[in-house]
Amino acid sequence: xxxxxLHKSSRLPEQFAxxxxxxxxxxxxxxxxxxxxxxxxxxxxxxxxxYLNSTDSLIDEYLRLKDQNAESEDLxxxxxxxxxxxxxxxxxxxxxxxxxxxxxxxxxxxxHF
Numbered sequence: 001x002x003x004x005x006l007h008k009s010s011r012l013p014e015q016f017a018x019x020x021x022x023x024x025x026x027x028x029x030x031x032x033x034x035x036x037x038x039x040x041x042x043x044x045x046x047x048x049x050x051y052l053n054s055t056d057s058l059i060d061e062y063l064r065l066k067d068q069n070a071e072s073e074d075l076x077x078x079x080x081x082x083x084x085x086x087x088x089x090x091x092x093x094x095x096x097x098x099x100x101x102x103x104x105x106x107x108x109x110x111x112h113f
Contacts (some may be wrong), residue, residue, distance in 0.1 A: 001052040002027040008059050011066075015083060019090040023055060026093035038050045040100050047096050055089050058082055 009020045015021045027048060034044040062082045065075055 001048075001058060005052070005056055008056075008063065012059065013062055013079065016086055019086040020055075023052075023086075023093050024092045026090075026097040027052065029097050030093075030100060033097075042101075044096075046102065051089055051092060055086070058085055058089075093095060 005020055006024050006057045009017055012020075030040075030044050030048060059082070062078050066077045
C-alpha cells in the first residue's frame with residue numbers, strides 16, 4: 001500500500017512528497033520491527049491498515065477532484081485539507097514508529113530479549 005501511495009505521488013503537488021516519503025519510510029521501518037518482534041505485529045498491523053488506507057483514500061479523493069477539473073475553489077479546499085491531513089498522518093507514522101522502537105528498547109533493557 002505504501003508503494004502504491006508513493007507511485008501516486010507523482011500526480012500530486014510537490015509539497016506532498018516529503019510527507020509521503022516519511023510515511024513510506026516509517027512504514028518500512030515498522031514492518032521491519034514487526035518481522036523481528038512478534039509482539040509488534042498486532043498493534044502495528046492495525047495502525048498500518050488504518051492509516052495507509054486513510055492516506056490512500058485521501059490521495060484518491062484529491063486526484064479525483066483534480067482529474068475532474070473541479071472548480072478552482074473546490075480544488076483549493078481539497079489541496080489545503082489534503083496537506084493538513086497528510087501532515088498529521090505523517091506525524092502519526094513518525095510517532096508510532098518511534099513508540100515501537102522505544103518499546104523494544106525498554107523491553108531489551110529489562111532483559112526480555
